[in-house]
Amino acid sequence: MRILAERADIIPQLAEVFRTFGYEGTSLSRITERTGLGKGSLYHFFPGGKEEMASAVLADIDDWFEREVFTPLLRETPENGLAGMWKAVRCYFQSGGRICLVGAFALDGTRDRFAAGIAGYFGRWTGALTTTLVRAGWTDRAAEDAARDAVLGIQGALVLARAMNDPALFSGAVDRLEARLRQPAPSR
Amino acid sequence: MRILAERADIIPQLAEVFRTFGYEGTSLSRITERTGLGKGSLYHFFPGGKEEMASAVLADIDDWFEREVFTPLLRETPENGLAGMWKAVRCYFQSGGRICLVGAFALDGTRDRFAAGIAGYFGRWTGALTTTLVRAGWTDRAAEDAARDAVLGIQGALVLARAMNDPALFSGAVDRLEARLRQPAPSR
DNA sequence: TACATATTGTACCTATCGGTACATTCAAGG
């Protein structure tokens, strides 16, 4: 067994730091402070420095969603896939207590640095959700709109919940988003 | 007439810098570069430095929404108030080409610095919108939920549009949000 | 024109930024 750190162990801690302070607000000294790892270790695991650290975090998030959300959405029945997605979303974002790092990075200049990863994450999410809704009987157009509205609703709920410092706001919004995707043919 | 700068002239330029780089990513040198004003002028108008600059920008945004959105919402007929809000939203966010600084600040550590202002902005927005919907015949509960969903939808649409680098995505989402508020009694 | 005030440019300060170099320590395999 290893006592020393492994790259994979560090990534969740890095993610928390970036989530807390944003990309620009995250300094190496803050990373050291939160992870207990000096620059020596940090640059050993991530020779590309801060940018590679953030990149690794994004890739890790991407993997998690691919495994826990996107793939189930496409492989299981639409009902199970959707149920799994909402459960995963509530769990991952800790009922509104944790923000989406990908969304946060998208808003400022950090986006340019990770444009491909950010667009890929949201593209595959809305894509998988659209496909699922079509399989559930929605028309192509309605499914695409509804998928975007769901994903964007989650992001907006995270913004609003954090702005108002009220995580319950996230839970309530997610309940309504989930309900909206359950009616097979949209009434509007 | 004055040739030298006035505080009010600087604020929109400051807003653009903060929008582009975020609070932490905005350095004094970048502000100087974009505004053409040296540290002398900057600290003359904003003795509190960067924090006061961002604070002034937030207050300016707040004023604009108060004047152009919240007040009309409460003073005019619900139909006119709502129509005005959607027009103002499309215009202000430049059809998805411009993000909401208040929402961006809410997501990272910057929130703690401006917590009151950020919560106030979103609180007054959802509050005015709730009141308007009640006046339009919605039940209290449905109005409150719908108001939150609309505001959060706008924020999420900005995130998604920027993430996908597709401003049209914002316009489409706003069309649907507007339509959803138009049906007096929600079908669900 | 002369004065008072508002505005601006220059020089400088300390702290910290991201990053590098490298010697040291550690764990495991032969």
Add this chain to the structure above:
DNA sequence: CCTTGAATGTACCGATAGGTACAATATGTA
């Protein structure tokens, strides 16, 4: 053991961060 390579701590680098001090300049008014 002893070697080897992964992992780490320490010291350091130039650049830039936010901020201050203050002299110089511009402006409106008497």
